[in-house]
Amino acid sequence: MEIKTPTIKSRILYVRLPCNPIFPIGVVYLSDHVHKLFPTIEQRIFDLGSVPPLDYVSALEGCIDEFKPTLLVFSWRDIQIYAPVGGRGGNPLQYSFEIFYAKNLLEKLHGALGGLRVLIGYFTELWRNLGLIKRGFKRARKYNPDPRLVVGGGAVSVFYEQLGRSLPKKTIISVGEGETLLEKLLTGRDFSDERCYVVGETQPRDRLIHEQPTPIQKTACNYDYIESIWPEFNYYLQEQDFYIGVQTKRGCPHNCCYCVYTVVEGKQVRINPALEVVAEMRQLYDRGIRNFWFTDAQFIPARKFIDDAVELLQKIVDSGMTDIHWAAYIRADNLTPQLCELMVKTGMNYFEIGITSGSQELVRKMRMGYNLRTVLQNCRDLKAAGFNDLVSVNYSFNVIDESAETIRQTIAYHRELERIFGTDKVEPAIFFIGLQPHTHLEEYAFKEGIIKPGYDPMNLMPWNAKKLLWNPEPLGSFFGEVCLQAWRQNPNDFGREVMEILEQKLGCADLEEALSSPIEPKEKQLAGVP
Ligand code: B12
Numbered sequence: 217m218e219i220k221t222p223t224i225k226s227r228i229l230y231v232r233l234p235c236n237p238i239f240p241i242g243v244v245y246l247s248d249h250v251h252k253l254f255p256t257i258e259q260r261i262f263d264l265g266s267v268p269p270l271d272y273v274s275a276l277e278g279c280i281d282e283f284k285p286t287l288l289v290f291s292w293r294d295i296q297i298y299a300p301v302g303g304r305g306g307n308p309l310q311y312s313f314e315i316f317y318a319k320n321l322l323e324k325l326h327g328a329l330g331g332l333r334v335l336i337g338y339f340t341e342l343w344r345n346l347g348l349i350k351r352g353f354k355r356a357r358k359y360n361p362d363p364r365l366v367v368g369g370g371a372v373s374v375f376y377e378q379l380g381r382s383l384p385k386k387t388i389i390s391v392g393e394g395e396t397l398l399e400k401l402l403t404g405r406d407f408s409d410e411r412c413y414v415v416g417e418t419q420p421r422d423r424l425i426h427e428q429p430t431p432i433q434k435t436a437c438n439y440d441y442i443e444s445i446w447p448e449f450n451y452y453l454q455e456q457d458f459y460i461g462v463q464t465k466r467g468c469p470h471n472c473c474y475c476v477y478t479v480v481e482g483k484q485v486r487i488n489p490a491l492e493v494v495a496e497m498r499q500l501y502d503r504g505i506r507n508f509w510f511t512d513a514q515f516i517p518a519r520k521f522i523d524d525a526v527e528l529l530q531k532i533v534d535s536g537m538t539d540i541h542w543a544a545y546i547r548a549d550n551l552t553p554q555l556c557e558l559m560v561k562t563g564m565n566y567f568e569i570g571i572t573s574g575s576q577e578l579v580r581k582m583r584m585g586y587n588l589r590t591v592l593q594n595c596r597d598l599k600a601a602g603f604n605d606l607v608s609v610n611y612s613f614n615v616i617d618e619s620a621e622t623i624r625q626t627i628a629y630h631r632e633l634e635r636i637f638g639t640d641k642v643e644p645a646i647f648f649i650g651l652q653p654h655t656h657l658e659e660y661a662f663k664e665g666i667i668k669p670g671y672d673p674m675n676l677m678p679w680n681a682k683k684l685l686w687n688p689e690p691l692g693s694f695f696g697e698v699c700l701q702a703w704r705q706n707p708n709d710f711g712r713e714v715m716e717i718l719e720q721k722l723g724c725a726d727l728e729e730a731l732s733s734p735i736e737p738k739e740k741q742l743a744g745v746p
């Protein structure tokens with residue numbers, strides 16, 4: 217990588233905004249990239265994820281007083297709170313369903329009170345984070361008359377249009393990866409062609425998020441350096457059960473109707489060289505880390521990337537790191553027996569498959585590009601290779617054209633996965649889709665008149681949340697009641713209980729039916745949305 221001289225004298229403070237303790241890989245990569253290009257620039261990482269809530273403001277201000285930054289980089293990871301199981305402040309999905317679907321008044325009241333708590337928590341977090349950005353910016357002005365403020369990260373990438381309304385003038389709001397934006401900023405170059413806009417000066421371009429990110433050559437993160445600019449780094453090394461993030465590629469070529477990853481990261485898959493990934497893991501390994509999460513949108517995005525996955529896993533084997541575990545999002549349609557063996561050999565002990573439905577017909581309508589028959593065959597190969605750990609299968613019911621028949625097919629599919637891996641090893645994670653901006657599902661919702669252009673995706677007041685938490689009628693109330701029954705009967709095994717109740721009510725299809733996908737007239741499919 218070419219070393220450059222910054223034209224602007226900078227002291228960069230990276231602040232990861234409060235978050236459940238997930239390793240702040242975004243700011244780690246950004247500061248590593250900047251250091252490789254501009255070794256003379258002084259940097260500091262400050263992670264509010266490792267600070268107790270009561271100390272957020274004093275700790276942030278203390279850090280600014282000490283470091284006196286000229287450039288503030290705020291990284292905001294997540295905003296959306298719908299989780300299938302207990303999220304922050306309770307189970308938002310359960311509370312919402314109690315409000316929307318409970319017939320029993322007491323249950324409705326429970327939902328209303330819980331929902332109110334979650335709602336207050338949501339807005340408190342939102343305002344608190346906005347407040348932290350503003351306070352940090354103000355504090356930095358004590359030491360430098362004109363500091364720069366840049367805001368980015370997963371949450372900002374999804375809600376970049378809305379967040380502009382609440383951030384100070386001249387804030388640079390960034391979508392997706394931030395490496396080249398920072399590079400341009402530090403050399404005083406025009407950055408208007410990057411995926412960003414400046415509050416009060418420019419408007420986000422139409423379809424900004426759909427623009428392709430500028431490719432960068434990723435090399436192994438230099439953790440000796442990271443340790444030197446991040447005094448609290450050890451926080452993530454102490455607990456043995458943390459899965460530390462390592463990115464092996466960026467981008468996903470698919471088109472799944474509800475997913476925004478493919479636009480945030482772009483459709484072009486960019487592979488990080490296997491040797492560099494292993495060198496990065498080795499540095500963490502030498503610091504005692506044994507659990508890794510490959511943070512890719514998909515670890516094996518398509519068949520043509522199987523060789524890359526094989527190369528990486530083989531290099532992990534060759535490296536001698538034999539006592540590690542790793543997890544990832546896996547498209548299980550892209551496995552081969554060789555890859556399965558390597559996955560087991562390198563310690564994969566958890567993976568998530570987001571098939572969304574066990575009905576091939578619906579999987580096609582949701583534009584997911586999965587062949588469910590292939591997924592089953594590959595799961596058998598994985599089991600034969602010795603995989604004996606947990607699989608989380610993500611189902612989102614009622615996305616489009618769900619019917620009693622397709623529910624029965626999903627049950628049949630799930631039961632087959634249980635036969636392959638063992639009932640206790642397959643965890644059905646029941647999600648309902650949270651409608652996200654810039655997805656095909658959003659376009660579909662416009663077309664169907666469910667939401668109107670200009671709606672606010674961050675407004676989670678109940679009347680809005682009912683539309684954004686995707687569970688439309690005529691089956692919406694049915695699913696609502698099934699979920700409520702499952703929470704009443706077996707809250708600790710919600711997913712399996714939902715499957716059980718659905719099977720009792722509707723029965724189970726023949727597996728062959730689930731795997732075949734009749735072709736339908738085009739206008740009935742989501743694929744018909746322009
Ligand atoms: C991997 C992943 C997970 C893994 C994380 C495992 C781990 N140990 O790290 C798991 C499965 C655990 C997970 C869980 C959740 N996740 Co998640 N996850 C992701 C995913 C796919 C990748 C994140 C990642 O690490 N990428 C790699 C790093 C290097 O990228 P990065 O951190 O984004 O940083 C880059 C850029 O964002 C940018 N950047 C970052 N900060 C800044 C700052 C500035 C100023 C600039 C310029 C740029 C910049 O530059 C960085 C380097 O290129 C993203 C989707 C996606 N494709 O981005 C969702 C995503 C981050 N997750 C999301 C959510 C909501 C969650 C959950 C809260 C879901 C839930 N409801 O339960 C949970 C819980 C998280 C928690 N805090 O408790 C959302 C957040 C946005 C939102 N909707 O609010 C995302 C964006 C998905 C989505 N579209 O909804 N997740």
Ligand code: SF4
Pocket residue numbers: 468469470471472475476477478513514547570584
């Ligand atoms: S759901 Fe997964 S496979 Fe589909 S577009 Fe999103 S990241 Fe890619």
